[in-house]
Amino acid sequence: xxxxxxxxxxxxxxxxxxxxxxxxxxxQGEIEAALARIFQKSIALxxxxxxxxxxxxxGQAANFKVDRDMPEAELFKALNxxxxxxxxxxxxxxxxxxFNARRDAKGKIYQYRIWTSRxxxxxxxxxxxxxxxxxxxxxxxxxxxxxxxxxxxxxFSSNRDxxxxxxxxxxxxxxxxxxxxxTVEARGFLRYMVRTMVGTLLEVGRGxxxxxxxxxxxxxxKRTLASPTAPAKxxxxxxxxx
Amino acid sequence: xxxxxxxxxxxxxxxxxxxxxxxxxxxQGEIEAALARIFQKSIALxxxxxxxxxxxxxGQAANFKVDRDMPEAELFKALNxxxxxxxxxxxxxxxxxxFNARRDAKGKIYQYRIWTSRxxxxxxxxxxxxxxxxxxxxxxxxxxxxxxxxxxxxxFSSNRDxxxxxxxxxxxxxxxxxxxxxTVEARGFLRYMVRTMVGTLLEVGRGxxxxxxxxxxxxxxKRTLASPTAPAKxxxxxxxxx
Numbered sequence: 233x234x235x236x237x238x239x240x241x242x243x244x245x246x247x248x249x250x251x252x253x254x255x256x257x258x259x260q261g262e263i264e265a266a267l268a269r270i271f272q273k274s275i276a277l278x279x280x281x282x283x284x285x286x287x288x289x290x291g292q293a294a295n296f297k298v299d300r301d302m303p304e305a306e307l308f309k310a311l312n313x314x315x316x317x318x319x320x321x322x323x324x325x326x327x328x329x330x331f332n333a334r335r336d337a338k339g340k341i342y343q344y345r346i347w348t349s350r351x352x353x354x355x356x357x358x359x360x361x362x363x364x365x366x367x368x369x370x371x372x373x374x375x376x377x378x379x380x381x382x383x384x385x386x387x388f389s390s391n392r393d394x395x396x397x398x399x400x401x402x403x404x405x406x407x408x409x410x411x412x413x414x415t416v417e418a419r420g421f422l423r424y425m426v427r428t429m430v431g432t433l434l435e436v437g438r439g440x441x442x443x444x445x446x447x448x449x450x451x452x453x454k455r456t457l458a459s460p461t462a463p464a465k466x467x468x469x470x471x472x473x474x
Numbered sequence: 475x476x477x478x479x480x481x482x483x484x485x486x487x488x489x490x491x492x493x494x495x496x497x498x499x500x501x502q503g504e505i506e507a508a509l510a511r512i513f514q515k516s517i518a519l520x521x522x523x524x525x526x527x528x529x530x531x532x533g534q535a536a537n538f539k540v541d542r543d544m545p546e547a548e549l550f551k552a553l554n555x556x557x558x559x560x561x562x563x564x565x566x567x568x569x570x571x572x573f574n575a576r577r578d579a580k581g582k583i584y585q586y587r588i589w590t591s592r593x594x595x596x597x598x599x600x601x602x603x604x605x606x607x608x609x610x611x612x613x614x615x616x617x618x619x620x621x622x623x624x625x626x627x628x629x630f631s632s633n634r635d636x637x638x639x640x641x642x643x644x645x646x647x648x649x650x651x652x653x654x655x656x657t658v659e660a661r662g663f664l665r666y667m668v669r670t671m672v673g674t675l676l677e678v679g680r681g682x683x684x685x686x687x688x689x690x691x692x693x694x695x696k697r698t699l700a701s702p703t704a705p706a707k708x709x710x711x712x713x714x715x716x
Contacts (some may be wrong), residue, residue: 241597320595358559424595
């Protein structure tokens with residue numbers, strides 16, 4: 233058996249998320265369908281993690297095992313020829329038999345884009361949250377820094393995953409032209425965690441809650457204290473670290 | 475009567491071009507529909523020029539006249555609220571009564587993007603020609619320079635416009651990372667002219683015709699000598715100069 237790792241970019245707009253679901257258009261489903269056509273048999277794809285409906289990826293990773301040997305360049309070409317335009321294989325390489333894209337991921341980097349000027353480019357609109365209202369970026373920066381910790385993130389998730397202790401090693405907000413870009417890195421995330429953190433940062437930026445409220449949410453561990461979940465379209469899985 | 479100029483960005487992917495056509499989704503049609511809702515009457519929009527189906531714009535310009543005075547900021551907001559996400563008003567200003575977006579345009583800048591690496595980003599795929607094959611960029615650069623002239627461009631158009639003399643003041647090819655970006659500026663262009671010029675540059679880059687063949691096409695003025703028209707999706711109207 234050959235174990236192959238693929239790195240993928242996709243525009244998640246028109247998909248019901250990563251995970252295969254009967255009768256729905258999903259990223260995993262499309263790739264498995266392409267693999268099935270190439271190898272003439274069903275092949276299971278293991279993703280580094282699931283992305284929700286509407287979430288994008290610059291560098292999602294996955295692996296699959298095949299019993300037929302095919303040159304990487306040929307497989308790369310065949311996959312991209314069969315996949316829809318909005319899912320692209322960026323790279324593909326042979327990995328040791330024991331490699332598992334989910335289990336072996338050492339970290340994941342997500343970015344969330346907030347478009348703050350009143351005119352949003354039609355070329356960016358699928359990939360950003362449109363927010364042409366005042367935001368205090370200093371408050372948001374201070375709040376973002378509070379997420380960089382090992383702690384119980386129950387208050388920032390849909391509260392179905394246990395254990396809820398996660399280690400966020402990077403959490404920062406940058407201003408890039410018309411955009412605010414929030415970057416966060418952790419080995420793993422809870423469900424809706426990044427989007428709830430962004431929702432909270434927006435509440436802080438609007439002056440609805442002080443940055444210090446984040447400490448309360450960490451202590452109380454109640455989802456109800458945290459802010460609305462930010463929309464999926466602004467979120468992108470930038471990289472999976474191995 | 476107030477005369478208003480608007481600058482527009484749009485993703486042309488899902489439109490049958492600029493020009494209003496009954497029963498079809500067009501850029502002009504969408505904007506006129508939004509204006510009709512705002513002013514409760516039919517308002518004709520004059521575009522600086524027509525863009526073909528699938529062609530994009532960063533800075534298309536247009537003007538329209540209204541007999542009701544509305545603050546610019548309010549009109550800007552109302553238009554962008556009513557327009558679909560893939561058409562955005564970038565700016566809007568009052569102009570003298572005699573201003574006409576088409577007649578008064580002093581120049582137009584178009585760009586054509588050619589994606590040359592084997593993996594095209596799903597975020598760029600709607601806006602580039604995917605061309606993962608060898609191209610000789612030096613030959614293409616030399617050929618591009620030959621288009622910068624005042625001359626009869628009949629050989630590079632669909633041959634329905636007369637007179638066919640146009641004055642191209644800028645024609646250059648730049649390499650930007652994975653992309654070749656062709657930029658061309660003229661006061662006006664013939665139908666399919668930029669896309670046919672790009673098609674010709676690609677033939678030169680592939681070694682199918684020498685750059686010097688461009689001189690022949692200028693002399694012979696026969697469309698059949700020129701190369702296939704490059705696809706619409708790579709083309710973008712960057713700016714209209716007044």
